[in-house]
Each structure stands twice: as structure tokens, then as C-alpha cells.
Amino acid sequence: MSYSPDAIASITLSSITLPLNTPISDAKVFTGRQRPMTEVVFLFAEIRTEQGHEGVGFSYSKRAGGPAQYAHAKEVAGAAIGEDPNDIEKLYTKLLWAGASVGRSGVATQALAAIDIALYDLKAKRADLPLSKLLGSHRDSVRTYNTSGGFLNASLDEVKEAASASIEAGIGGIKIKVGLPDNAEDLRRVSAIREHIGDVPLMVDANQQWDRTTALRLGRRLEDLDLVWIEEPLDAYDAEGHAALAHALDTPIATGEMLASVAEHERLIDAHACDIIQPDAPRVGGITQFLRLLTLADRAGLDLAPHFAMEIHLHLAACYPREPWVEHFDWLDPLFNERLETRDGRMLVPERPGLGFTVSEQARAWTTDAVTVTHD
Numbered sequence: 001m002s003y004s005p006d007a008i009a010s011i012t013l014s015s016i017t018l019p020l021n022t023p024i025s026d027a028k029v030f031t032g033r034q035r036p037m038t039e040v041v042f043l044f045a046e047i048r049t050e051q052g053h054e055g056v057g058f059s060y061s062k063r064a065g066g067p068a069q070y071a072h073a074k075e076v077a078g079a080a081i082g083e084d085p086n087d088i089e090k091l092y093t094k095l096l097w098a099g100a101s102v103g104r105s106g107v108a109t110q111a112l113a114a115i116d117i118a119l120y121d122l123k124a125k126r127a128d129l130p131l132s133k134l135l136g137s138h139r140d141s142v143r144t145y146n147t148s149g150g151f152l153n154a155s156l157d158e159v160k161e162a163a164s165a166s167i168e169a170g171i172g173g174i175k176i177k178v179g180l181p182d183n184a185e186d187l188r189r190v191s192a193i194r195e196h197i198g199d200v201p202l203m204v205d206a207n208q209q210w211d212r213t214t215a216l217r218l219g220r221r222l223e224d225l226d227l228v229w230i231e232e233p234l235d236a237y238d239a240e241g242h243a244a245l246a247h248a249l250d251t252p253i254a255t256g257e258m259l260a261s262v263a264e265h266e267r268l269i270d271a272h273a274c275d276i277i278q279p280d281a282p283r284v285g286g287i288t289q290f291l292r293l294l295t296l297a298d299r300a301g302l303d304l305a306p307h308f309a310m311e312i313h314l315h316l317a318a319c320y321p322r323e324p325w326v327e328h329f330d331w332l333d334p335l336f337n338e339r340l341e342t343r344d345g346r347m348l349v350p351e352r353p354g355l356g357f358t359v360s361e362q363a364r365a366w367t368t369d370a371v372t373v374t375h376d
């Protein structure tokens with residue numbers, strides 16, 4: 001059978017507001033930089049082709065940026081209409097240059113991420129393969145750890161209860177937030193959780209709110225607790241500070257979730273700023289960009305623990321040569337009809353084609369804006 005070119009017929013963009021059950025606080029709330037988070041805004045892209053193939057992808061924003069991502073995607077999506085959906089690299093470049101005057105990172109490329117991810121979903125579905133298999137995977141399951149039970153708005157007892165429930169559910173690690181105004185309270189919480197979970201892998205996340213001195217002092221106090229990593233001890237753009245800390249401590253340093261392009265990550269990698277890199281596919285502009293980043297990270301000998309959006313990152317982490325971690329967040333569950341399975345500390349890569357998710361009726365009900373783009 002010879003190849004017959006297909007063409008993108010339409011792209012439906014939707015802005016969907018997901019409410020959170022409890023307002024969420026990390027260290028950025030305690031330093032007064034942000035308010036507790038009450039919702040996450042998603043940009044969904046659903047692509048249909050002339051031959052009847054379909055793909056769905058999403059991007060997201062927290063606290064601000066949702067309307068901007070949606071508006072930018074709406075402006076540039078027309079450039080993809082009529083193009084062969086298989087030529088993802090070409091399409092990414094075309095969409096990028098359609099909006100390049102506002103920059104090639106941040107909101108502009110996060111708007112493209114939803115379309116780029118939908119193109120990968122479509123391509124894998126057309127091949128009748130899970131996305132990880134289309135890309136070429138190293139494993140059928142990935143170590144997973146829970147974050148959602150360890151926020152700073154939760155009391156120590158609540159964090160303990162959530163950790164027990166996660167371990168019971170087959171999740172392999174527990175991450176808790178640190179960065180409270182009282183450093184002693186941070187140490188007390190981390191020690192108590194270490195004691196509570198025994199030798200289950202434990203990570204901490206300061207969400208960029210320590211200065212260099214505090215990070216070094218607390219990092220030293222935490223060395224005995226055998227942490228898998230200390231996450232975002234410093235400002236996300238302080239590559240030199242992270243590098244000095246990574247050099248000074250035995251505990252691995254993880255960072256990268258806040259960076260908004262491959263170029264920003266490249267600086268982190270070049271500075272030897274971390275042991276574990278934490279890119280986020282929607283934030284760096286989609287899977288095309290994320291895959292470029294994985295090549296750089298592997299060459300630099302880094303471990304991988306992608307940030308958030310396990311529905312996408314599970315497939316991408318499965319393709320990384322070194323044994324990665326994927327972050328378990330059940331927040332997005334209501335948006336989809338399918339659920340991911342965890343067993344023996346690992347998340348199982350779904351065998352369904354593509355990403356393996358269909359958009360739920362609940363997500364449709366939470367849609368605040370939608371448009372179908374059919375021409376340039």
C-alpha cells in the first residue's frame with residue numbers, strides 16, 4: 001500500500017477551566033508571590049483530517065495565561081489547515097513563524113504545544129500504536145511518585161494520611177512541599193514523613209523560594225534523610241546557584257519545570273545546574289521541543305522527572321534511556337474518560353493508541369470558549 005497524503009481539515013480549540021477541590025498552596029504563596037490556586041485553565045486542540053483521522057492535545061496554565069494561550073492559538077492555527085498532519089516538524093516551524101514576533105518561548109509556544117501534542121496523538125492513532133511505541137520506548141511502565149498530597153496547605157496529619165493512601169494505591173514515591181517561613185517547621189515535616197513512610201522514596205520541593213544560603217544550609221540538614229532529590233531549591237533561572245548547590249550536596253538537585261523553551265533548558269544543562277531535569281512538554285512548546293530536550297539531557301548524563309501532565313509525560317518518560325520518574329497528579333482525571341493504572345510503584349503506559357485519552361462530558365461542561373478553525 002503506498003502512502004497517500006492526508007490534510008488537516010479543522011482544528012477545534014477549547015478553553016476549559018478545571019476547578020480544584022481545595023485551594024492549593026506551595027512556598028510561593030507563603031512568600032506572598034502568589035495566591036492559593038483554585039483552578040487550572042486548559043487549552044485543548046482537537047484536529048480532524050480529510051481522511052477522517054483525529055488527534056487531541058492540550059496545554060495548560062496556572063493562575064494566569066489561559067486566555068492568552070487560547071487567543072494566540074486561535075490566531076495562528078489557520079496556518080496548519082490543508083497541511084499534511086504527518087509532517088509535524090514542518091508544521092511546528094510554520095506555526096512558530098506565524099506568531100514569532102511575540103517570541104519563541106512562553107505563552108506563544110505553549111499555545112502551539114496543544115496543537116503539536118494533538119498531531120503526535122493523531123499520528124500514533126493512525127499507526128494504531130500507543131504514543132510511546134510510535135516514538136520508540138524503553139519500558140512499559142515508569143516509576144511514579146505522588147505530589148498532590150504534600151502541599152503546604154495540608155496539615156502534617158493530612159500529608160501522612162495522603163502518603164499512606166498513595167503507597168496503598170501502588171504509587172512508588174512521595175514528594176512533599178517545603179519552603180515555609182519557618183525553616184525548622186520544614187525540617188520537622190520532612191523528618192516526620194520520612195519516619196512515617198520508612199524507606200519509600202521521598203522527595204522535597206521548595207518551589208524556588210529559598211535563597212542560596214538557605215538552600216545550602218537546609219540542604220545539608222536534609223542529607224541524612226536520603227532524599228531522592230531536592231526540587232527547585234532556588235529561582236528557576238539561577239543556573240549558577242543550582243550548579244554550586246548540586247556540587248556541594250550529595251542529595252541530587254532537580255529543576256526545570258518553570259522553564260519555557262529548549263533554549264532555557266540548554267542554559268541549565270550547560271551550567272551543570274542539576275542532576276535531574278524536569279521539563280514540561282506543554283510548557284516548552286510541545287512534544288517536538290520536548291524530544292529535542294531529551295537528546296540534550298541524555299547526552300549530559302541527566303536523569304529525568306517531567307513535571308505535571310502525567311497523561312502526556314508517561315509516554316515521553318517511557319522513551320528516555322535512563323530510568324525516569326513520572327509525577328502522579330489525579331487533578332486532570334475529570335477531563336478524560338480513561339484512567340492511568342499504578343502498580344508496584346509504577347505507572348503503566350496505556351496500550352490504547354495515541355495518548356490513550358478521550359475528552360469527557362465534564363470537560364465539555366467546563367468549556368468557557370471554543371472555536372473551530374477551518375481555513376487560513
Ligand SMILES: [Mg+2]
Nearest residue numbers: 205231232257
Ligand atoms: Mg515542582
